[in-house]
Amino acid sequence: MGQDTQVVILTNGMMLTGRLTTGRAMAEHLDGQTEILLQYANKPEDQSDEDWETQKEKGSTLLRESFDETSALEDELDQAAANDAEPMSPDDQVTRKVLRAHPYVTLKNVQITSPSQSGVTHVKVMRVPVSGINGWWVPDVRIDENGQLVASFNFWE
Numbered sequence: 001m002g003q004d005t006q007v008v009i010l011t012n013g014m015m016l017t018g019r020l021t022t023g024r025a026m027a028e029h030l031d032g033q034t035e036i037l038l039q040y041a042n043k044p045e046d047q048s049d050e051d052w053e054t055q056k057e058k059g060s061t062l063l064r065e066s067f068d069e070t071s072a073l074e075d076e077l078d079q080a081a082a083n084d085a086e087p088m089s090p091d092d093q094v095t096r097k098v099l100r101a102h103p104y105v106t107l108k109n110v111q112i113t114s115p116s117q118s119g120v121t122h123v124k125v126m127r128v129p130v131s132g133i134n135g136w137w138v139p140d141v142r143i144d145e146n147g148q149l150v151a152s153f154n155f156w157e
Contacts, residue, residue: 009105010135011128014114018107018126024071026106027063029125035060103130 009016038059043052104127112121144150 006139007107008137009107009128009133011132012134013116014112016107016110016112016126016128018110018123021106021108021125023104023106023127024064024067025108026125026127027067031060031063034062104128105130105133 005020038056110123110126
């Protein structure tokens, strides 16, 4: 399944309907929220206007940069393992295990439904730990009478 595939995930008694996306999407979303908050933050009295603008700029890109650095390190370690040219050092092995220890599925445009709640909760981006997924499925896909591709989920018919 590729990015932007719509799925339903069953977790903790809730159904999450959304589209698969990259893990970076969460970092982008949170950086965007931080940028909005920083627009309303008060400049520290001991900081120049220029330094404050630099700090706000750094703060609004911090998670994306961290995600990109981690991804680059994962790629480097994966490449080293694939090449098998020289064995990974114990430090690299530990680093790789730590980076891979928290697998998540990232969804965008999520609708959360729960049998104990009326209505639906909408979330722009959500990460779900793979270990917490009880089940998942993709939509039924068909061609309608007009020759159009239709994808839908059938709940409680």
